[in-house]
Amino acid sequence: MKKAFFFIFFLCNILISHAQLYKPFHASPAFTDSLTRIVADFSNNFYNIQGKELIPQERMEVYQSKISLPGALHCIIYRFHSQLDTSASWQAIMYDGDDYDEAMKIYKNSYLQLTKSKMKWNDGKPVSFVGVMEIPDKNVRFSNTLLQLNVTDFLYRNFYAEIEITNDYNGWEVHVNFHAKKEDKDKY
Secondary structure (H helix, E strand, O other): HHHHHHHHHHHHHHHHHHHHHHHOOOOHHHHHHHHHHHHHHHOOOOOOOEEOOOOOOOOOOEEEEEEOOOOOOOEEEEEEEOOOOOOOOEEEEEEEEEEHHHHHHHHHHHHHHHHHHHOOOOOEEEOOEEEOOOOOOOOOOOEEEEEEEEEOHHHHHOOOEEEEEEEOOOOOEEEEEEEEEEOOOHHH
């Protein structure tokens, strides 16, 4: 009887300790709220969340975003000016520094926040970003993960969230971008 009791006690301890190790990830409500507002304004080419104009770059204007993702260092909107592309993209700089491990932590957390955020769509149904995370190699200077919104809305058919990790002589950066990708006409 004692052996059976200790076996059951031992088994319960193992199960409880493993249950404590697993922590389900839930997106922060503040992140989901900001994300919803950014994604919704894509249909307006990000004009409703556009702030003051910053220093322009070649072939594009740059604006501060009125909406920021929690944890972002700064958020900007790029407006492109070419005959083929008059769209805009939205970008958050989530990390800028020398610590690869910290950059990777933020890269992975950004992926989790984007894929776990359940946004309420126009029809009241929950939507989220889907896609497989690209695991970066420390020896490669650039890696990105593309996520697509799981909606059938025609306007959002080419809309993507892109998480990038880059390395240059100044250190590591992690970006979260929202933009439309042009279809590759050669594929069809």
